[in-house]
Amino acid sequence: MSTRITIPIGPQHPLLKEPLSFMITVEGERVVDSALRLGYVHRGIERLCQTKTYVQNLHLFERVCGICSHVHTTAYCQGVEALLGLEVPLRGLYLRTLLCELERVHSHLLWLGVLGENIGFQTIFMYAWRDREIALDIMEELSGGRVTHSGNVIGGVRIDVGDAQFSSIVSRLNDLEQRVEKLLGVIQHERTLRVRTQGIGYLSPEEIRRYCVVGPVARASGVDVDLRRDCKYAAYGRLHVNVALAHEGDVWARTLVRAREAIESLRLCRQLLVGLPEGPTRVRAPRRVPPGEVVSRAEAPRGELLYYIRSDGSDKPARVKIRTPTLTSLITVHDQLEGVETADVSVVLSGIDLCIACVDR
C-alpha cells in the first residue's frame, strides 16, 4: 500500500495531555514524515513577567509548568539571589533541594504512568500514579499545595520540617522506595512492556550532542550530563549524586533511567532530611534588584532548565528568558519518528516526556 494518509495528532488527542499538534504522514502503518506545531498553550510569560514585581513573578514562574513547578522557582530564585548577592541559609538550601528531589520522584512516576497509559498498560498507570500520591502527600504536607508548592521565596524557603514530621516522612519515603523498586522490576522484566518499548525511538550519543538534548533522554543514550553533579547548585554540592545512565538509547532505556533516578532521588531525600542543618530557613530580600544579568541553571526532572534574568535596577525584571528542557527533546522527535509504526508514535512521544506548557511558556 503506497497511499499516504496524514494523521493529525493533536491539538486534541487522547495521547496528549496538553495541546500540541503533530501532523504525521503515514504510508500503510509506517510513518514517513511529521510536522510539529507549538504554541497552543503559549501564555506569553516572558513578556508578562516584565510587568510584575520580582515577588509576584515567583508565582508566575511556578505556573510555567504543572509538573516541575518547584524547580522553576528554584532556578529563578537562585538567579535573583545571585544578583542581590544574598547568601541563603543552609537549612533553606536543604529544604529547597528536598522539594526538588520529591518533585523529581513525582514527575518520573507521573511520566511512567503516562507511558503505561500510552502503550495500553493500564495497570502500570494506576500503580505508578498510586505510588506517586505518596510523594505528593509529603509535598502537600510540607507546603500546602500538591504541585504548586509556593515553597521558594527569594532568599530561602517558606516551608520547614518539624521533628514530628521527620520520622513520618522518612518512613513513607522508605515505603515509596520499595514501591518504585517494584515498578523498576516491572520495567526490567515484564515482557509486553519491553516488547513495546525496546528499540523504539533510538537516539545515538552523536545525535544527542548535535541536537543539544538534555536530561534523562540524553542519559539514556549514554551522555553523562547532570547539572546536580556538574553545577552543584542549591545543596547538591554537599550531596553525592549517582547519575543513572543507560546506553541503549531507546524508550526502554529512558524508562529505566527515570525509574533509577527516582530511586536515587529518594535516597537523596533521606540524606537531606538526616543531614538537615539547624538555623533559619530564609533571609529577607530587598524588593529592588541592582542592575545586572545572570544565567541560572538547574536540573529539572526533564533536564537542564535555564533562566536568564536581566535587571535594570527596578523592582521588575527587564527580561527573563526561560529555556525548558522539553524543547530540546522535541527537536529530535522528527528524527525519532521516521520509519516507526503508527502504533509506536505514542511510545516515541511519551518517551521524551512531553511537557507542552513548559515548552510554550
Add this chain to the structure above:
Amino acid sequence: MADLLVALAKLLLFPGFAFLFACAMLFAWIDRLVIARLQGRVGPPWFQPLADWIKLMAKEDILPTGTNGWVCAALPVLSLAAVLTASIYIPVGGWIAHAFEGDLIVVLFLLSLPPLAYFLGGWATGGVYSVIGGNRSLLQYFSYEVPFLMALCSPAILSGSWSIAEIAARQSETIWGALVQPLGFILALVGLIGKLKRAPFDIPKAKSEIVAGPLTEFSGRKLALWHLSIEVKTVVGIFLLVNAFLGGSGVSGLLPAPITFAIKSLLVLLILSVASVLYARLRIDQLANLGWRVLAPLALLQIAATVWIGAT
C-alpha cells in the same frame, strides 16, 4: 399460537435479548470492578454500565457529513443481531433453546460477522482514525480467527459431535475439555480476547494511537448499539467457551445447573479481566506474529494430538 408465543419469549426474554442484556450489563460491571480492584481502585457501582448505556442512548446522534446514515445505522444492528442469533444455539444453564448437529459451525460463523461489521463501520464513516482502525481490525481478525476456530474444533473432534449441547453433555459425563486439552483451552481464550478486542489485543481501538478506531465517528444511539453488541458478544463468547471446554452446566444433581454454569462463566470472565490488566497492548505486527508463528502451529499440534487420542 402458543408456539409463536414460546418462540417470541425465547427470542425476547430467555435466552434471548432481555436475558443477554442483563448478563451483558452484569458482566461488564463485574469486569470493571475486578479490574478496578486489581489496580487498587474502588471501582464503579453496579448500575454504572447500565447508566452509561442509557446516557449514550439519550445523547445526540451525530455523523460526519457525506456518510450514509442508513449504512451506519444498519452496521451496529447487524452486529448485534448476529450475536443474538448465535446465542440461541448456545445452551445456558442446562436450558437448550435450539440444537442441531453442526450448530457449532453456525455459531462460529455468526460470531465472525461482527468484526466485519466493525471493519465496515470504520470505512463507512471514513475518518482517518476510523479507516486505520478498520484496517487493523481486519488484520487482527486474520490473526486470531484461525487459531480460535482450530482450538474449538478439537473438543468437537474429541466428542465426535458438532453440536454445542452435545459436546457439553459429553464432557460433563466424562471429563472437561479444558483438562484433556489445556492447550486448546488457552488458545481459545487468547482467540476470544482477540475476538472481543479486549486488552491486550485492543489494537483496533487503541486510544492513545487512533482515538477509538472504527467507532471514533459514531455517537449516541449507534454507539450505544455498538457497545451493547460488543458486551453481548463477550457474554456469548464466554458461554461458548464454558460449553465447549468446561462441560457446560455440569452433571445434574451436584449443584443446580444454572449455578454451576454461572460459576464457570464468571471464572472465564475473571481470566479475561486478569489478562487485560496483566499486559501492555501489543502492536498489530506483533499480534500477527503471535497469531501465525505461535498460536496457529500450536492449534495444529492440538488438533493432531486430538485426532491421535481419538484414534487410539
Add this chain to the structure above:
Amino acid sequence: MNIPRILELLQEVLPAARLEVQTVPIDEHFISLPPDNLHAAVRALLERSDVYHLSTITGQDLDGQIELLYHFWQGGGLTLRTGLPRDRARIETITDLIPGASFYEREIAEMLGVTFLGHPDPQPLFLPEDWEGDPPLRREFALPEEREEGE
C-alpha cells in the same frame, strides 16, 4: 571550562575583534562579538574546543539594538553576546553547525523579528500563522491593559 583558553582561541579566529570576558554570578562568562563573526566563533568552539552544548539563544530588545545571547555550557557557562540593529536585524544561522539551534532561532525570529539567513525551516513555531502586528517581545508591542475588576 577553561575560559582563558577559549578567549585565546576566539581571538585567534577573529583577529580583528577586541574580545573581553565579563564574568557574572553563577559561573557564567560573557564574550561580546560583532554579529558577522558569530558563525565563525561558534564553528571554532565546536571544532577546536570541547564546547558543544548550546543551552539556548536569548533574544532581547535593548535600547537601540536587538541583543542575542548564545548560551553554551560545558562544566561552566559561556555566553556569546552580539547586537543587531533594530531596523535591520539579520544574522547568519548556526543551524548548519548545531541543528539543535533550530527551534531557538525560530522562536527569536517570530518573537523579535530577527531574520536568520539560511535557516532551513523559517516558519513560526509558537505564534499562529495569521499573527498580525509587531513581534511580541519588541518594545513596540503593547500589552493589553490589565483587566479591572467588575464590581
Add this chain to the structure above:
Amino acid sequence: MLRLRSIVYLLPDLVRTLFTRRSTVRYPFGPLELPPYFRGRVVVDAELCRGCGACVRDCPSTGLRLRHDGHGGFRLLHYPDRCANCGQCEASCRTGAIRLVGAYVAPTHAREELVETLVKGSGELKKRGTSQAHPST
C-alpha cells in the same frame, strides 16, 4: 523459568493489591482528607488587619483589592475566581492577619459571590495602623 515468570510478571502484585486498602475514595460520597497546611480559602482576622495593602501589592493574580472611602475607612476585597491560592498574601502580611485555611472554595453560579469583602475597617483602625509606623504603599 525467568522467561515464564516474565509472561505473568505482574500477577503476584495484582493479587497483593486485591487484598490491600483501595487507594481511591468514592468522591464526593466519601470523605476527603486535607493536610493541616492546606492552602485553601483566604481568611482575614479583622482585628489584626490595618489596611496597609502589602497583600494587594504582592498578589500576583490581582485577586485582592483595597478600597478606601476617603475618611480613613477601607474595605479589603477578595476575588476567589482570580485567586491562585499561592499564599503570597499570607507571606506578605506584616501583622499575620491573613491566613489560607484548609477549606475548599466552592464553585458558584452567582456573580455576587465572586467578590468577597474580607475586612471592613473603620477610620480608627486605619489610624491605629499608621501610628504603629508602617505602611509603605
